[in-house]
Structure formats: C-alpha cells, structure tokens
Amino acid sequence: MIDELGRVREFRGGVPAPTAEAEQAARAALTRAIAHPGPRAGRRARVTPGRTRTTRRRVWLLPATVTAAVAVAIVALVLADVLGSGSPGPSPAAAAVFKRLAAVASTQPSNVPGPGQYLYVDSQQANLSEAPEVGCTMLVPERRQIWIGADGSGRLLENTREASFPTAADRAACARAHLLGQAAPGTSDMWFAPDCLSIGPTNLQALPTDPAALRALLDARKIEGGPPGPAEDFVQIGDLLRETDASPALRAAIYKVAATIPGVAVLGPARDHAGRLGIGLAYDGSGARSELIFDPRTSALLGELDTSPSGALSGWAVYLQSRIVNGLPHQPPAPLRPACVNYSGRAVQERDGSTLMIGR
Amino acid sequence: MGAELRTGSAPTDGSAIARSIAAPEAFSAIFDRHFRGVHRYLSRRVGRELADDLASATFTVAFERRRSFRTDSDSAFPWLLGIATNLLRNYRRSEQRLLETVARLGQTGEVFAAGAAGAVGATDDRDLAGALAGLDPDQRDVLFLYAWADLSYEEIASTLSVPVGTVRSRLSRARAHLRSELAQTSATVARKEDR
Numbered sequence: 079m080i081d082e083l084g085r086v087r088e089f090r091g092g093v094p095a096p097t098a099e100a101e102q103a104a105r106a107a108l109t110r111a112i113a114h115p116g117p118r119a120g121r122r123a124r125v126t127p128g129r130t131r132t133t134r135r136r137v138w139l140l141p142a143t144v145t146a147a148v149a150v151a152i153v154a155l156v157l158a159d160v161l162g163s164g165s166p167g168p169s170p171a172a173a174a175v176f177k178r179l180a181a182v183a184s185t186q187p188s189n190v191p192g193p194g195q196y197l198y199v200d201s202q203q204a205n206l207s208e209a210p211e212v213g214c215t216m217l218v219p220e221r222r223q224i225w226i227g228a229d230g231s232g233r234l235l236e237n238t239r240e241a242s243f244p245t246a247a248d249r250a251a252c253a254r255a256h257l258l259g260q261a262a263p264g265t266s267d268m269w270f271a272p273d274c275l276s277i278g279p280t281n282l283q284a285l286p287t288d289p290a291a292l293r294a295l296l297d298a299r300k301i302e303g304g305p306p307g308p309a310e311d312f313v314q315i316g317d318l319l320r321e322t323d324a325s326p327a328l329r330a331a332i333y334k335v336a337a338t339i340p341g342v343a344v345l346g347p348a349r350d351h352a353g354r355l356g357i358g359l360a361y362d363g364s365g366a367r368s369e370l371i372f373d374p375r376t377s378a379l380l381g382e383l384d385t386s387p388s389g390a391l392s393g394w395a396v397y398l399q400s401r402i403v404n405g406l407p408h409q410p411p412a413p414l415r416p417a418c419v420n421y422s423g424r425a426v427q428e429r430d431g432s433t434l435m436i437g438r
Numbered sequence: 439m440g441a442e443l444r445t446g447s448a449p450t451d452g453s454a455i456a457r458s459i460a461a462p463e464a465f466s467a468i469f470d471r472h473f474r475g476v477h478r479y480l481s482r483r484v485g486r487e488l489a490d491d492l493a494s495a496t497f498t499v500a501f502e503r504r505r506s507f508r509t510d511s512d513s514a515f516p517w518l519l520g521i522a523t524n525l526l527r528n529y530r531r532s533e534q535r536l537l538e539t540v541a542r543l544g545q546t547g548e549v550f551a552a553g554a555a556g557a558v559g560a561t562d563d564r565d566l567a568g569a570l571a572g573l574d575p576d577q578r579d580v581l582f583l584y585a586w587a588d589l590s591y592e593e594i595a596s597t598l599s600v601p602v603g604t605v606r607s608r609l610s611r612a613r614a615h616l617r618s619e620l621a622q623t624s625a626t627v628a629r630k631e632d633r
Binding site: 080082083085086087089090091093094095096097100101103104105107108109111112207299302419425438 | 460462463465466469473474477478481482486489490491493494497498501502505506528540566567570581582585586613617620621
C-alpha cells in the first residue's frame with residue numbers, strides 16, 4: 079500500500095528556516111507599508127504594491143465638456159427632492175442625480191497616457207488616525223500627488239502636515255502613548271519602476287460596464303472585501319471613483335449602481351473643503367455621515383467630507399487636478415529598473431530619502 | 439511601534455487585524471506569529487531564495503488587504519497561505535524546475551546552503567518529485583495546502599476561491615496520480631532488484 083499523502087507530508091520537510099537577514103528585510107518592508115498605509119476604505123485611492131494585474135490599464139481624466147442643461151436639470155432634481163417626501167429606501171432624487179451623473183460620465187473623453195505620459199492627480203486630504211485603546215485621536219492633513227504611468231511606472235509624493243487633535247485630552251493621550259511622532263510633518267516619496275505601481279481596489283479594466291453585473295460583483299464583495307450593507311456599498315463606490323482610471327463606460331456603470339443604494343440622501347448644492355461648489359450626496363450610517371461632492375458638469379468627484387456621530391469633521395479630501403502630463407517632474411534618484419513582473423516580485427530600495435520600488 | 443502592541447494581552451489574529459484597520463501597527467503581530475510558517479510553506483514549494491521575496495510580499499499584500507480578512511476567524515494562517523499561493527502563480531515554472539531537479543538529482547542547490555545541517559529532503563524523494571512535477575499546478579496548490587498546512591477542504595476552498603467540490607476532486611485526482619506514478623516506479627525498482 080502506497081502512503082502517498084504521508085510521503086508528501088515529509089517531502090522537503092527539511093527546508094531551512096529563513097535567515098535573520100531575510101526576516102529582518104521582510105519586517106522592514108512591512109514596516110514601510112504600515113508607515114504609509116493604504117487608506118481605510120473611504121478615503122484616498124490605495125496604492126497596492128504587489129497586486130497583480132494583467133491588462134494594460136486605461137486612465138480616466140476629467141476635462142470639462144460642459145453642458146449647462148445638465149447642471150440645470152440636476153438643480154431641478156434637487157429641488158424635487160427637497161420638496162418631496164423623505165421616504166426610506168432608495169431615494170428617487172439620489173437615484174436621479176446618480177443617473178444624470180452616469181449620462182454625463184459616459185460622454186467624457188477617455189484619455190489614455192501614451193508612452194512616456196502619466197495621469198497626474200493632485201489632492202489634499204486629512205485622515206483620522208485613531209488608537210482607541212489609548213484614547214488617542216488625531217487628524218493628519220496631507221497633500222498627495224501621484225503620477226500613474228501608462229507602463230505601470232510612477233511616483234507617489236505625500237507631504238504630511240502637522241496633525242491636529244480634536245481635544246486637549248486627545249493630545250495628552252497621544253503623548254502618553256508615544257504616538258506624537260506620527261503627528262509630525264513628513265514627506266514620503268516613492269518611485270515605481272514599470273509594472274510596479276497599481277492603483278484602485280482592483281483591476282478596473284476587468285470590471286463589467288453592465289450595471290447589473292457590476293452590482294452583482296459589488297454585492298458579493300468581489301471588487302474589494304468588506305462587510306455587507308449599503309453603508310459599505312457607498313464607501314466602495316467612492317473607492318472606485320477617486321484617483322482611479324475607470325473608463326467613461328465604467329464610471330457610468332458605477333454611477334448607475336450607486337443609484338440603487340438605499341439610504342443615500344441628496345444634499346443639494348454643497349461645497350467641498352476647498353470651497354468649490356458641486357452637488358452633494360451623503361450616506362448616514364450609525365450617525366456618521368460620508369459625503370461625496372460631484373461636479374455636475376463633468377461628473378468628476380470634487381471632494382469628500384466625513385463627519386463623526388458627534389458632528390465633528392473626521393476627514394476630508396479634495397481632488398484638485400487630474401490631467402495627463404508628459405513626464406515626471408523630477409529625475410528619479412536612481413534608474414527605475416528592472417521592471418516588475420506582473421506587479422509582483424518587487425524589491426524596495428532606499429535612496430536619498432526616497433523609496434524605490436523596482437523589479438528583482 | 440505603536441502603543442497598541444504594548445497594551446492588553448495577546449489578541450487573536452482576528453482582533454489584531456480588526457484593530458490594524460484603524461491602528462496599522464497592530465498588524466505587526468500577524469507578522470510575528472506567521473512569518474516563519476508562511477516562509478516555510480513557500481520555501482518547500484519554490485526554494486528559499488524565492489521564498490524570501492514571496493514571504494515578504496505576502497505580508498505587505500496581506501496588510502494592504504487586511505480589510506478583506508474575516509475578523510471572526512481565529513487564525514490568519516489560511517488567509518496568508520492563500521495570498522502566498524496566489525503570488526506563487528507567477529512562479530510555477532520555478533516550482534516545476536525545482537521538482538524536476540529533485541527528480542533528477544535527488545537534491546537541489548539548497549543542500550549547500552543548508553550546509554552541515556543536512557539535506558532538505560531525502561534522496562529517495564526522486565520518484566515523488568517526479569510524480570509531483572507531473573501534476574497540474576492547481577492540483578499541487580490543493581495538495582500542499584492540505585498536506586503541509588493541514589487546512590480543511592472548506593478552508594482550502596475559501597483560500598483559493600473555488601468550490602469545495604473542486605477542492606475534493608482536485609485532491610483526489612492528485613492523490614490518484616501520485617499513487618499510480620509511485621506504484622510504477624516501485625515496480626520498476628523491484629524488477630531491477632529481481633534481476
């Protein structure tokens with residue numbers, strides 16, 4: 079009798095443990111990832127090192143082809159919502175606004191960076207950083223600039239400003255827990271060799287542009303993981319829209335899916351944190367509100383505002399620029415090569431205060 | 439790192455990952471607990487050098503995807519092995535070469551790296567390595583997760599995002615293939631010894 083399973087169990091059982099150097103290098107790589115975490119879902123676009131993607135990504139851009147009629151139509155819908163009854167379930171007014179945004183989105187040009195070009199997105203945001211077990215909460219503002227190359231190369235430059243604290247008690251608690259170091263201003267400058275930078279919660283080019291199919295993926299949490307429910311749906315819609323390269327057809331589908339989320343309220347004309355006027359849509363869950371503000375002329379996401387149950391501002395973002403540029407603004411501190419293979423197998427190098435992500 | 443790690447008693451993997459969503463430092467506990475296990479799994483499949491890179495990548499990817507972990511699970515190990523196994527997909531040729539080398543020579547270059555500590559595997563594993571090299575890579579994923587990581591069918595299914603029935607059939611086909619290959623080689627050896 080052949081005990082094939084027993085033999086497999088023994089097979090290569092004598093492999094050596096990792097060397098101290100290998101373990102230390104892996105720990106350092108994780109520490110860097112922790113120091114520059116992707117967002118909690120709901121805020122900035124995530125940079126997911128090592129995520130595999132197989133197709134060339136296309137890039138979304140928002141030059142304005144303005145149709146004044148659209149803006150007028152949306153304002154009319156807002157008035158209808160204000161005057162109408164606020165029944166529970168999917169708000170007809172929110173659905174109408176999202177459908178209108180979908181129609182605008184589908185008419186926007188798709189602008190794919192050619193060889194040597196980059197999609198450049200400049201945003202400002204502030205994120206809540208919390209350590210609940212020690213009672214420390216701080217709001218960390220930063221400017222975030224990203225250059226997303228057609229070849230999967232790019233750069234992510236983040237400048238963090240001085241953190242603020244909701245109360246003096248928060249500051250004291252953060253100090254006691256030795257967390258004030260995280261509140262200091264700082265710069266993170268990461269450079270990515272070809273195929274080393276990937277953005278968004280998933281490979282957007284693989285997503286269906288049919289709203290029903292997209293809704294099914296969202297419901298199954300196959301776009302990104304997360305708890306069930308409309309609050310998370312709304313968060314994930316935001317994840318698909320900010321700083322990502324969704325095509326016009328996909329953006330239209332995303333808005334159509336958003337139109338089916340129950341409990342979304344139309345806020346009407348709303349200003350983002352930079353004071354720009356757009357149309358606000360919000361989801362209130364457990365007292366906390368997350369608000370997305372769109373430009374009705376282009377369907378672009380202008381900004382986001384998060385409010386805690388106490389009514390305090392718990393986070394915001396404004397997307398100030400999104401355009402194609404013909405190159406990176408500076409030379410990388412070292413040649414960006416070799417390329418990654420399928421967005422994995424990256425090596426991390428520190429050079430002149432910058433971090434290089436290159437292939438091995 | 440953060441104060442989170444110094445407060446309270448040892449949390450489960452699930453609670454550490456749940457906390458890491460607001461307090462990313464909490465994720466270091468997952469590394470401390472599972473790095474060696476993940477590295478060992480990868481090293482057995484593709485050798486130590488590649489395992490160094492892939493084990494590191496497993497944890498950075500896991501950190502980025504920490505929101506997708508079901509925080510009611512006790513152990514993050516199956517989830518980590520799933521990420522590691524997905525990363526391995528890009529290195530199937532490396533695994534194939536390693537298995538073919540073992541089938542031919544009984545060992546790989548790792549034996550030198552292992553030094554006096556001895557062999558990575560037994561020399562009479564050549565027939566098994568040859569049989570493993572003949573498996574479909576998807577079958578190998580299931581077989582090794584089952585045999586090396588002691589995952590249940592259900593855990594393997596959720597780890598690889600395939601139905602449980604698929605796990606069962608892949609495993610059973612893999613085992614049948616191994617039994618038949620090993621029976622053939624042992625028969626060949628027996629015949630040679632009879633002569």
